[in-house]
Amino acid sequence: xxxxxxxxxxxxxxxxxxxxxxxxxxxxxxxxxxxxxxxxxxxxxxxxxxxxxxxxxxxxxxxxxxxxxxxxxxxxxxxxxxxxxxxxxxxxxxxxxxxxxxxxxxxxxxxxxxxxxxxxxx
Ligand code: AMP
Numbered sequence: 001x002x003x004x005x006x007x008x009x010x011x012x013x014x015x016x017x018x019x020x021x022x023x024x025x026x027x028x029x030x031x032x033x034x035x036x037x038x039x040x041x042x043x044x045x046x047x048x049x050x051x052x053x054x055x056x057x058x059x060x061x062x063x064x065x066x067x068x069x070x071x072x073x074x075x076x077x078x079x080x081x082x083x084x085x086x087x088x089x090x091x092x093x094x095x096x097x098x099x100x101x102x103x104x105x106x107x108x109x110x111x112x113x114x115x116x117x118x119x120x121x122x
Contacts (some may be wrong), residue, residue, distance in 0.1 A: 001050035006088050007099040011045055022023040025061060026068050028104070037107025049098040065102045078106040085110065086114075 009078040010017040011027055020040060021028035042065045048054055053061055066085060073079035083106035088095040 001100055002047060002053070004047070005097050005099040007041075007043050007097060007101065008047060011043075014036055021068060021072055023068075025064050028072060030066060031103070035103075036084075036110065037104040038076065038083075038105065040072065040104040041097060042072075042102040042104060048100045050095060051087060051100060054100070062100075069104045072104065073106065076106075082106070084110050 006015065009015045010019075010029060017029040017032075019027060019029045021042075024045075026042055026044055028040050028042040031041050044058075044061050044065065046058070046061065048058060069083070069085050070079065073083050083104060086103040086105070087100060088103075
């Protein structure tokens with residue numbers, strides 16, 4: 001079992017977060033360092049460290065995170081305008097918290113590819 005992260009503390013309400021959705025499997029809350037007008041994190045309540053650690057038995061749980069993203073998008077009114085879902089994996093993917101989380105970004109046209117700026121600087 002991977003080590004507890006700050007997201008476990010949010011699930012257990014040990015540290016504050018602006019929670020926007022919760023069910024028996026998942027929790028969604030505002031990212032503390034938003035990269036778009038709407039930037040939410042959708043996490044499974046079961047700790048899975050990285051995408052590489054998703055067990056075959058957890059495929060439905062991971063799919064559930066995308067379903068939650070779409071429900072929030074519809075509820076918040078940006079489903080038709082569009083949004084981006086991203087799950088980073090390990091260092092090159094930019095993962096800093098080892099409890100998988102689906103970033104849900106919306107509220108403005110998002111550039112693509114996302115690494116364009118870094119390539120320009122190189
Ligand atoms: P990643 O870099 O893909 O692992 O994403 C981790 C995300 O968690 C970053 O976007 C952080 O801003 C966000 N984050 C870290 N700590 C907190 C916190 N206490 N509450 C909300 N978001 C957080």
